[in-house]
Amino acid sequence: QKEVEQNSGPLSVPEGAIASLNCTYSDRGSQSFFWYRQYSGKSPELIMFIYSNGDKEDGRFTAQLNKASQYVSLLIRDSQPSDSATYLCAVNPGGYQKVTFGTGTKLQVIP
Amino acid sequence: DTEVTQTPKHLVMGMTNKKSLKCEQHMGHRAMYWYKQKAKKPPELMFVYSYEKLSINESVPSRFSPECPNSSLLNLHLHALQPEDSALYLCASSPGQGVYEQYFGPGTRLTVT
Numbered sequence: 001q002k003e004v005e006q007n008s009g010p011l012s013v014p015e016g017a018i019a020s021l022n023c024t025y026s027d028r029g030s031q032s033f034f035w036y037r038q039y040s041g042k043s044p045e046l047i048m049f050i051y052s053n054g055d056k057e058d059g060r061f062t063a064q065l066n067k068a069s070q071y072v073s074l075l076i077r078d079s080q081p082s083d084s085a086t087y088l089c090a091v092n093p094g095g096y097q098k099v100t101f102g103t104g105t106k107l108q109v110i111p
Numbered sequence: 112d113t114e115v116t117q118t119p120k121h122l123v124m125g126m127t128n129k130k131s132l133k134c135e136q137h138m139g140h141r142a143m144y145w146y147k148q149k150a151k152k153p154p155e156l157m158f159v160y161s162y163e164k165l166s167i168n169e170s171v172p173s174r175f176s177p178e179c180p181n182s183s184l185l186n187l188h189l190h191a192l193q194p195e196d197s198a199l200y201l202c203a204s205s206p207g208q209g210v211y212e213q214y215f216g217p218g219t220r221l222t223v224t
Contacts, residue, residue, distance in 0.1 A: 032211050043201055043215040044154065088153055092211045097142050097161050099211060101153035 004091050006102035014110050019076040021105050023089030026070070031094035033065055033072045038086045038104070048074060079109045114138075115216035117202050123222045126192060132219045134185040134202030140214075141207030143185040145177060148199045148218075160185060161207060192223045 003026045013019045021035075032051050036044035048063040050056045050072065056063045062075040072091075076083055086106045090099040115136045124130050134143065142161045146154035159167035160179040174196075176188040185202055199220055203213040 034212055036215075043199075043218045046212055046214060049212045090213075096167075097159050097205070097207070097211065098144075098156055098167055099213065103153055 004089055004100050004102040006087075006089050006105045008103055009106040010108045011105055012108045012110055013079050015079060015081060017079050019079045019083065019107055019109070021074040021076075021087050021089075021107065022071060023073065023091075023102055024071045025089075025091045025100075027091070027093045027100075028067075028070065029094050030067075030070075030091045032092040033063070034090040034092075034099065035061075035063060035072075035074045036088040036090060037083075038088060040085075044088055076107075079107075081109045081111050083107060084109050115202055115204055115214055117200075117216035117219050119219060120217065121220045121222075123224060124189065124192065125224055126194070128192075129188070129190045131189065132187040132200055132202075132221075134187075134216055135183055136204040136214075136216075137183055138204060138214070139182075139206075140204035141182060142205045143179065144201075144203040144205075144213060145175075145185065145187050146201040146203065146215075147196075148201055154201055158187075189221075192221075194223050197221055197223045 035048040038044045050063040050065045060077045064073045086104040088104045089102040092099045145157040148154045157171045158177045178186040199218045201218045202216040205213045
């Protein structure tokens with residue numbers, strides 16, 4: 001079964017620290033990878049996507065992809081209390097107009 | 112503009128009612144999606160429309176009926192729902208043509224009584 005796995009957390013980090021969120025996936029043919037942020041009671045918001053091995057940076061966010069090891073991670077630098085949310089990893093297996101979501105990691109940034 | 116709109120924001124309906132959820136996007140996206148999300152769970156895919164044709168139905172009960180009147184609009188018709196269908200219903204769109212990042216609307220909070 002094709003799966004996307006995340007640690008459910010909560011992951012607690014102090015304000016100003018780097019938060020590191022990890023995601024592994026089982027389908028080796030997966031081609032595109034997404035990170036969504038979801039605040040409680042709100043809809044998911046796309047914050048990063050990455051298609052190629054390596055790092056992709058956008059402001060305080062860096063997505064890292066390692067296809068050989070089948071993991072994708074999200075780093076949040078200078079974490080703020082407003083970053084406290086659930087972060088969903090999503091993977092597209094390639095060739096299909098759908099993604100598989102992980103169960104999400106809850107991040108708590110402590111002031 | 113990466114906005115997907117959904118109406119209504121909240122809906123309470125009885126098990127014998129018929130209602131519809133609406134979704135609209137003006138980003139020129141060619142794929143649109145309906146998801147159902149329960150508390151503390153990830154979104155669960157229900158339907159995918161690609162170029163206005165239903166391309167994926169994730170074995171959703173027939174009491175949920177999707178419709179795509181045009182490339183900007185997506186409806187979800189609801190009939191004879193059960194209390195366990197109470198959830199957040201999310202619409203999303205993506206560009207299509209091999210580009211899969213999805214943008215979500217704010218959702219409709221549905222309560223079935």
